[in-house]
Amino acid sequence: KAGVTQTPRYLIKTRGQQVTLSCSPISGHRSVSWYQQTPGQGLQFLFEYFSETQRNKGNFPGRFSGRQFSNSRSEMNVSTLELGDSALYLCASSTGGLAGTDTQYFGPGTRLTVL
């Protein structure tokens, strides 16, 4: 089974621009979660999509948004980029069900640098 894939792996943008990142989950997984990882704040939850609906949301400004398609692929968008948005953006997929043994598997991440 192929793992979680994320594209692109690296991205350089300038302040004020917007960016779209893509995530393809493991086949059969319907939940995609996005996390931001920075040296100062560690891994912070952005949002989770399940069956094309945002099911959970972290504490990030509205410049961060996402969506999920019918094939469970997900995109996240950051508008009006700020220097502090430079980070590794990770997505994780899971079945998303209520079974007590569901687990999130991570992709390799997209390294975003804002200049």
Next chain:
Amino acid sequence: GQQLNQSPQSMFIQEGEDVSMNCTSSSIFNTWLWYKQDPGEGPVLLIALYKAGELTSNGRLTAQFGITRKDSFLNISASIPSDVGIYFCAGQRWSGNTPLVFGKGTRLSVIA
């Protein structure tokens, strides 16, 4: 956002030594997970724990889900150079539909 208290922050050990790290929280979690992250890569799942008191092994790795549901530990026995990396604990209120809350990680260095 909320984070777990993970310690130690970093460790330098000799090859062959055993390693122990732990994670604590003021809140109860019903799932505890341990991940390892190599530079430039995403976290890789090592062990998942779903029941209080559960002790689970994966090769040289052993992890336990604390009885109070507020802590977990990870042991690595007979460390080898490829154990180098950052180890993260993560707690989840309810498996499947709640976000992961992460510790800040333990950076492990192994001296051959």
